[in-house]
Amino acid sequence: MEDKALKVRRLQEMDVQGKRVLVRVDYNVPLKGEKVLDNTRIRETLPTLKRLIEAEAKIVLIAHLGRPKGKPEGKHSLKPVAAELEKLSKYKVNFAADCIGEAADSVVSKLSGGEIALLENLRFHPEEEKNDAGFAKQLAKHGELFIQEAFGAIHRAHASTTGVAKFLPGCIGLLVQKELEFLDRVINNPQRPFLAILGGAKVSDKIGVTLRLLDRVDGMLIGGAMCYTFLQAQGVSIGKSLLEAERVEDAKRIIEKAYSKEVELLLPADHLAVKEIKEDASTQLSQGMAVPEGWIGVDIGPRSIEIFQEKIAAAKTIFWNGPMGIFEMKPFSKGSFAVAKAMAEATAKGAVTIVGGGDSLAVLGQAGLSGKMSHCSTGGGASLEFLEGKLLPGLAALSKEQP
Numbered sequence: 353m354e355d356k357a358l359k360v361r362r363l364q365e366m367d368v369q370g371k372r373v374l375v376r377v378d379y380n381v382p383l384k385g386e387k388v389l390d391n392t393r394i395r396e397t398l399p400t401l402k403r404l405i406e407a408e409a410k411i412v413l414i415a416h417l418g419r420p421k422g423k424p425e426g427k428h429s430l431k432p433v434a435a436e437l438e439k440l441s442k443y444k445v446n447f448a449a450d451c452i453g454e455a456a457d458s459v460v461s462k463l464s465g466g467e468i469a470l471l472e473n474l475r476f477h478p479e480e481e482k483n484d485a486g487f488a489k490q491l492a493k494h495g496e497l498f499i500q501e502a503f504g505a506i507h508r509a510h511a512s513t514t515g516v517a518k519f520l521p522g523c524i525g526l527l528v529q530k531e532l533e534f535l536d537r538v539i540n541n542p543q544r545p546f547l548a549i550l551g552g553a554k555v556s557d558k559i560g561v562t563l564r565l566l567d568r569v570d571g572m573l574i575g576g577a578m579c580y581t582f583l584q585a586q587g588v589s590i591g592k593s594l595l596e597a598e599r600v601e602d603a604k605r606i607i608e609k610a611y612s613k614e615v616e617l618l619l620p621a622d623h624l625a626v627k628e629i630k631e632d633a634s635t636q637l638s639q640g641m642a643v644p645e646g647w648i649g650v651d652i653g654p655r656s657i658e659i660f661q662e663k664i665a666a667a668k669t670i671f672w673n674g675p676m677g678i679f680e681m682k683p684f685s686k687g688s689f690a691v692a693k694a695m696a697e698a699t700a701k702g703a704v705t706i707v708g709g710g711d712s713l714a715v716l717g718q719a720g721l722s723g724k725m726s727h728c729s730t731g732g733g734a735s736l737e738f739l740e741g742k743l744l745p746g747l748a749a750l751s752k753e754q755p
């Protein structure tokens with residue numbers, strides 16, 4: 353690894369033996385009441401926890417859950433996460449009802465070597481997202497060392513991701529290291545052909561990464577609502593499909609760049625369309641790239657699925673972010689599931705497959721294919737920003753070149 357990833361300290365380089373260690377984790381998991389619907393993010397931190405327990409470190413975990421607007425809210429409590437962590441890890445997890453002050457101090461001070469505390473949601477304090485130095489200092493008091501293990505939050509400059517690093521010597525954890533190594537490989541040394549598959553709704557979020565990926569990839573498939581802005585840019589009629597009109601010029605630039613770089617950029621050859629977005633709407637398949645007047649494209653069509661599957665089967669490195677249609681509604685989820693299945697088959701044949709983004713991971717989860725990829729990134733936004741070449745604040749804060 354020859355860039356940002358190498359310039360930060362790793363867990364292996366830190367002496368954690370018997371130390372009190374503050375670990376920022378990403379336990380922002382989907383909950384239904386008290387039930388954790390997907391525990392991937394918790395499970396992925398277990399290797400780091402195991403390493404720390406073996407070193408008899410006193411482990412203080414800090415995390416956020418949801419968007420609780422800076423004050424305590426029962427539905428955003430991390431308590432169910434503590435129970436899930438206990439169940440998964442088989443270690444006792446001491447839960448503190450606040451991340452600073454009396455409640456946190458008393459739990460942290462009672463920790464013995466090899467024990468874990470999980471502190472309540474950081475975002476119950478508005479100072480967290482404001483990256484308030486006083487708040488960061490209070491968090492830092494809980495540890496002698498800081499470990500950044502929250503890949504999903506590493507692109508944010510918050511008190512717990514960058515602020516604490518000013519007060520404590522820090523390093524990245526094993527999950528962050530794994531994420532960076534995979535993404536680094538994708539960016540710097542991919543096996544070819546290298547294919548990127550982009551979907552989802554927000555073109556504006558993905559312009560940067562799309563442009564940067566065009567310098568790296570051999571092919572790019574664009575599906576989801578994103579494709580309609582690109583089709584519009586090519587003068588193809590898109591009916592009433594979702595359009596980001598102010599991004600049409602950007603889409604034109606991307607198409608031109610793909611052409612000049614000789615990157616094969618493919619848009620869907622056909623669409624599943626409805627008149628109204630509802631699960632039981634009657635559907636029609638478009639006859640070609642154009643969506644009929646008055647209709648809305650909600651998924652890629654069967655011809656597109658076939659072409660996308662062929663391209664996936666021929667690729668050696670595949671990066672996928674964003675669903676191919678409104679996958680939350682079963683009748684419009686075929687394209688996304690087909691991509692997931694084709695990726696699993698490609699992995700089995702030796703391709704390196706990387707999936708990022710909550711929606712694509714949800715598709716994999718629903719299809720029972722999560723374990724069939726080379727790497728599922730726990731950070732959708734973070735993985736996109738890394739591939740885009742942006743400096744991730746949570747990494748920059750740990751740079752070895754920092755004073």
Ligand code: AMP
Pocket residue numbers: 551552553554555557575576577578594649650651674675676677678679680709711
């Ligand atoms: P993003 O957050 O940009 O990755 O977008 C994800 C969302 O895109 C999902 O909630 C999908 O339902 C939505 N999406 C995908 N395809 C379409 C489409 N053709 N029309 C409207 N929304 C879509």
